[in-house]
Every structure is written in structure tokens, then in C-alpha cells.
Amino acid sequence: MILEMDCGNSFIKWRALDAGVAVSGGVVDSDAGLIAAILAVPALCITHCRLVSVRSDDETSSLVASIVTTFGVDVQCAQPAKAAAGVSNGYEEYARLGLDRWLAVVGAFELSRSACLVLDFGTAVTADFVAADGQHLGGFICPGMPLMRDQLRTHTRRIRYDDLSAEQALLQRTPGRTTVEAVERGCLLMMRGFVLTQLELAREYWGQDFEVFLTGGDAGQVKDMLPDARLVQDLVFVGLAVLCPLP
Ligand SMILES: Nc1ncnc2c1ncn2[C@@H]1O[C@H](COP(=O)(O)OP(=O)(O)OP(=O)(O)O)[C@@H](O)[C@H]1O
Numbered sequence: 148m149i150l151e152m153d154c155g156n157s158f159i160k161w162r163a164l165d166a167g168v169a170v171s172g173g174v175v176d177s178d179a180g181l182i183a184a185i186l187a188v189p190a191l192c193i194t195h196c197r198l199v200s201v202r203s204d205d206e207t208s209s210l211v212a213s214i215v216t217t218f219g220v221d222v223q224c225a226q227p228a229k230a231a232a233g234v235s236n237g238y239e240e241y242a243r244l245g246l247d248r249w250l251a252v253v254g255a256f257e258l259s260r261s262a263c264l265v266l267d268f269g270t271a272v273t274a275d276f277v278a279a280d281g282q283h284l285g286g287f288i289c290p291g292m293p294l295m296r297d298q299l300r301t302h303t304r305r306i307r308y309d310d311l312s313a314e315q316a317l318l319q320r321t322p323g324r325t326t327v328e329a330v331e332r333g334c335l336l337m338m339r340g341f342v343l344t345q346l347e348l349a350r351e352y353w354g355q356d357f358e359v360f361l362t363g364g365d366a367g368q369v370k371d372m373l374p375d376a377r378l379v380q381d382l383v384f385v386g387l388a389v390l391c392p393l394p
């Protein structure tokens with residue numbers, strides 16, 4: 148079985164594949180939580196492991212060490228590249244492009260073989276543009292919902308509310324009549340506005356001739372704006388499998 152992990156800034160997403168099929172997986176918020184979650188699944192026999200991390204080298208090495216010790220397997224870590232799988236990295240310094248973005252772009256191009264706009268709604272929101280010939284043009288990074296709401300909560304005196312009322316507030320998009328509604332809906336509209344500007348740019352480049360890929364925890368909050376977009380929650384894993392093939 149292959150164990151694969153996507154180590155983001157807030158969460159680690161993991162899953163175990165048996166003959167290419169996901170047999171278990173989850174989302175955890177710490178290394179210890181990850182090991183515990185995997186050990187809690189009966190009859191998981193991990194033989195190979197691959198991961199992508201946007202964390203610091205120290206944090207990533209420490210996670211790799213825990214996996215090696217606990218499961219006795221080698222760990223392949225996705226590495227930056229100037230070009231791979233038909234995609235050319237568009238960054239001036241290719242190694243500075245976030246590896247999750249690089250894998251998502253490789254995954255999207257693998258699935259579409261056409262021009263694509265890749266939108267990731269995680270802790271940060273990112274957009275990446277890939278032309279039909281595989282040239283990555285670059286992209287945009289801005290705060291996602293978790294960062295936007297935390298900035299407001301941290302830097303104001305009177306914005307305070309709990310997670311449950313936040314969830315409730317997002318069920319509608321009319322102007323907020325409570326603080327929680329005003330903040331949650333305001334941040335959501337920022338994110339949705341971002342989507343519109345990215346679409347506008349993609350249309351300037353490619354007309355109607357491109358595919359939109361959505362991924363990340365908050366992708367569901369914009370899906371209705373893009374009926375033709377492909378919501379691929381495991382897009383980073385698609386790219387990871389392309390760049391770190393395992394038997
Ligand atoms: N099952 C889930 N687990 C964790 N977060 C979720 C889940 N479903 C939705 N979310 C939302 O997704 C967002 C986090 O997205 P995601 O997990 O893609 O990012 P991340 O790994 O924290 O960050 P990044 O990949 O950008 O470094 C949060 O706003 C969270 O509320």
C-alpha cells in the first residue's frame with residue numbers, strides 16, 4: 148500500500164492507496180495526529196510513501212523521520228523542477244514556486260492537456276495559469292477564508308464570534324445584519340470576486356479555450372460560480388503520483 152500526504156500550512160491531508168484505489172484517508176492538524184490516525188486503521192500495510200510539503204525543511208524532515216521510524220518505509224518527497232510532465236515552471240526561480248501549486252498545475256495539465264486555470268482555496272487562495280503548450284505563466288496568492296477572518300478577529304477589538312455561527316452565517320449572502328454575518332459574507336465575497344478576476348484574465352489569454360480546476364477546503368464556496376469547472380479535491384495527489392511514481 149502507498150501512503151501519500153499533502154502537508155499544507157494548517158492541515159495534513161493523507162490517504163492510503165491499494166492498487167491505485169484510496170482505501171482510507173483523512174485530514175489531521177499535527178504530525179502526531181497523522182501517525183495516530185494511520186495506526187488506528189486496521190490492516191493497513193504501508194509499503195511505500197510519498198509526500199509534498201509546503202512546510203519548512205525542518206518540519207518536513209521531522210515528519211519524514213516519524214514515518215520512517217513508525218512504518219519502516221522510505222519516503223519520497225516531491226521536489227521542485229524547472230520542467231516536468233510536459234509543464235514548464237514559470238517562476239523566475241523555479242524552486243520558489245510552492246510545491247503544492249506545482250503539483251496542482253502538473254495534475255491539472257495531466258488531466259486536461261489544454262490551457263488551464265488552477266484555483267486552490269486553502270489557508271491561502273492561489274491561482275495558476277498554464278498555457279496549452281504546458282508553459283506555466285505564473286499566478287497569484289492571496290489570503291484564504293481562514294486567514295482573512297483571523298486577521299479581522301486579531302486586529303479589531305469588537306469582532307469576536309464562534310465557528311458554529313460562522314458556518315451558519317455562510318448559508319446566505321445578503322448583507323450581514325450581525326458581525327458574524329458581515330465578516331463571513333464579506334470574506335466570502337472577496338474570495339468570489341477573486342475568482343471573477345481570474346476568469347477574466349484567463350478569457351483575455353485564451354478566449355473560451357481553457358479548463359478551470361478547483362481544489363482546496365473552501366472550493367465548495369465558489370463552485371456554483373463555475374458550472375463547467377472541475378472540482379478535483381485530490382488534484383495535488385494527482386500531480387504527486389505523476390512526479391513521484393511508485394510501484
Ligand atoms: N474536512 C476538512 N478539513 C479541514 N478543512 C476543511 C475541511 N473541509 C473544509 N475545510 C476548510 O478548508 C480550509 C483549509 O483548506 P485546505 O485544507 O485546503 O488548506 P490547508 O492545507 O490548510 O492550507 P494550504 O494547503 O493552503 O497550505 C479551511 O477554511 C477549512 O475550514
Ligand SMILES: CC(C)(CO)[C@@H](O)C(=O)NCCC(=O)O
Nearest residue numbers: 201243244245246247248271288
Ligand atoms: C502559497 C502557499 C502557502 C499555498 O499553499 C504555498 O504554495 C507556498 O508556500 N508557496 C511559496 C510561495 C510561492 O508559491 O511563491
Ligand SMILES: [K+]
Nearest residue numbers: 155247267269
Ligand atoms: K493546498
